[in-house]
Amino acid sequence: MTGPDAAPARIDTSRPHPARVYDWWLGGKDNYPVDEELARRILAVDDTAVRGARANRRFMQRAVRAAAEAGVRQFLDIGTGIPTEPNLHQVAQGVAPESRVVYADNDPIVLRHAEALLTGSAQGSTDYVHADVREPGTILDLAARSLDFSRPVALSLVALTHYLSDAADGDDVHGLLKRYVDALAPGSHLIVSQVTPDLNPEAVGRAAELFARNGTPFHPRSLTEFARFFAGLRLLGPGIIPVTGWRPEPVDVAAQAEGIVPVYAGVAVKP
């Protein structure tokens, strides 16, 4: 377990954290009353929040399986979240036990639970980096201790980019993604999902406002803005699509029938 602040950091229970709010929506136990309160308030204005969290998790699993089945054996997952089975390494190593996985997140609660992410197969490896996605140099350097960046890597940023602002507001999410994608070898996969205002603008707007008022700036993005993440890459079928529609498996059909969730998803390959 590595990273600039890998010593146990204090968990702030005085304000909600996105990882813990998401954990509440997923039915997890690693959240505090402040998180539950915000999760419930968002759910009251956007009744897709629980379905959206589950749909994201399922998308991560399908996209990782697709990358592993395409032959990718290295995975870098930024914005990992609190462990929720099956975790990414379990999916990747389920296809290819020799898969090497590096997780990265900046929340102390994810660091505290990282042991659950470090229990991979004997043939493969898992590592955890405690760092912020806005420090690509740190994450890429530390990931390079177990990943070989001259070979394909699947980079997953699932339900992360809506916490990052555009260039004008400081984070430069598109510049950041370019920095990561530039570090990848041909054949690498980029797996991204994020909340959009296109599909349910009023509910998403109110949810974003609640996040922002509680200390987490939130940036839903249109289809055009989301598509920019994949500039220069070859999108895999079915392209950019609401998250439940990305290569659904039989188990996902019931979720699809419950209705659309305002989250775009896409997977692309670096030529």
Ligand SMILES: C[S@@+](CC[C@H](N)C(=O)[O-])C[C@H]1O[C@@H](n2cnc3c(N)ncnc32)[C@H](O)[C@@H]1O
């Ligand atoms: C909604 S959760 C998604 C978890 C997982 N990717 C999934 O889809 O199931 C977002 C995660 O991104 C992390 N996160 C938010 N901002 C971050 C940042 N600037 N750097 C690293 N991680 C961040 C949060 O701590 C949280 O664990």
